[in-house]
Amino acid sequence: MEFWTFFSAKPLLWLVVTIVTFIATSWFNRRLGGTPLLHPVLVSLSLIIVFLLLTGTPYETYFEGAQFIHFLLGPATVALAVPLFDHFERVKKMLLPLLLACMAGAVTAAASAVLVAQALDASLGTLLSIAPKSVTSAIAIGVAEKLGGYPSLASGLVLITGAIGCILAPPIYRILNVTDEAVKGFTLGVSAHGMGTAYAFEYGLMAGAFGGLAMGMTGAFTAFMLPLLIPLMGIG
Amino acid sequence: MLVGFLILLLFQLVGELIVVLLGMPVPGPVVGMVLLLLCLIIKGEVPESLRIPSEALLKHLALLFVPAGVGLMTHFSLLKADWLAILLALIISTGLTIVVTALILNPSAKKLHQLERE
Known part of the structure; x- marks a missing residue:
């Protein structure tokens, strides 16, 4: 077991574990026809959590390796400007309805989540961590911190919301007869942030671009809106 | 590829700086994204060196949430x-x-x- 003691403390091991697990779960997910129920992110993080618990590894040790992947979230967010630019003409024509949809979606997401959790007697920390659940992790962490919630719980709830959004969106699109790629992508970005955006790229590059636009708009809007909405709802 | 990745990092850096200086409740990378978009609109095209790392990152966006x-x-x-x-x-x-x-x-x-x- 000496090599385990040596390697389990090295960032390299946890970096490799994260990438290998993700490649394996992505392959598995494709074999199953891409079901969002077994989304590679959710399956990966479940497997990694089980592995860390079995080996008695603290999250901090794991993150020393995984932080190199986590870091790329920043430049990846900036990179969203590229597909956005590619479809700028279309975005320009639709700016007003897009803004309206984004604002209505963001308020619906935060208010309904807090109201349901409150009705079911969730603790205050949970309420404040669930409020930013529809925006990208990077923003949700900062917002939860400002509101007095738990940043890491918020980032976990963001991920679960992302998976739920990817599962719920296709059947809702069929029921509401939504066929336009841009609408599909934008709605996924508003309701399911980066995971919805990643999922939207499977509809096509344009859907992905609108997902990214929605994620950016919703994130920025939510960061300003929540500090006003939460006192209005009588919590915080 | 390397120049493109540097461009992404620089825009993120400027975004983070603006957020800190103005005390904005918005994450730096989102501000960086808006700035890069404005620059691309002014320039009128995406340089190939920027497109390659950007599309590579976005293709694997889901991994970054793990x-x-x-x-x-x-x-x-x-x-x-x-x-x-x-x-x-x-x-x-x-x-x-x-x-x-x-x-x-x-x-x-x-x-x-x-x-x-x-």
């Missing part, structure tokens, strides 16, 4: 107490959000398609 997600393991006791409230809140609110957003946007998309056909 490390933060594993952090859920630090909140097991809270999850145990509130799991039903959390699950129902997430499912109901996410479904509502999709319906509201899609219903507002769907008529506009149809209008736009008609405009394009004319």
Whole structure:
């Protein structure tokens, strides 16, 4: 077991574990026809959590390796400007309805989540961590911190919301007869942030671009809106 | 490729600086994204060196959420107490959000398609 003691403390091991697990779960997910129920992110993080618990590894040790992947979230967010630019003409024509949809979606997401959790007697920390659940992790962490919630719980709830959004969106699109790629992508970005955006790229590059636009708009809007909405709802 | 990646990092850096200087509640990378978009609009095209690393990163966007997600393991006791409230809140609110957003946007998309056909 000496090599385990040596390697389990090295960032390299946890970096490799994260990438290998993700490649394996992505392959598995494709074999199953891409079901969002077994989304590679959710399956990966479940497997990694089980592995860390079995080996008695603290999250901090794991993150020393995984932080190199986590870091790329920043430049990846900036990179969203590229597909956005590619479809700028279309975005320009639709700016007003897009803004309206984004604002209505963001308020619906935060208010309904807090109201349901409150009705079911969730603790205050949970309420404040669930409020930013529809925006990208990077923003949700900062917002939860400002509101007095738990940043890491918020980032976990963001991920679960992302998976739920990817599962719920296709059947809702069929029921509401939504066929336009841009609408599909934008709605996924508003309701399911980066995971919805990643999922939207499977509809096509344009859907992905609108997902990214929605994620950016919703994130920025939510960061300003929540500090006003939460006192209005009588919590915080 | 390397120059393109540097451009992404520089825009993120400027975004973070602006956020800190102005005390904005918006994350630096989002500000960086808006700035890069404005520069691309002014320039009128995406340089190939920027397109390659950008599309490579976006292709694997989902992987980048795994490390933060594993952090859920630090909140097991809270999850145990509130799991039903959390699950129902997430499912109901996410479904509502999709319906509201899609219903507002769907008529506009149809209008736009008609405009394009004319």
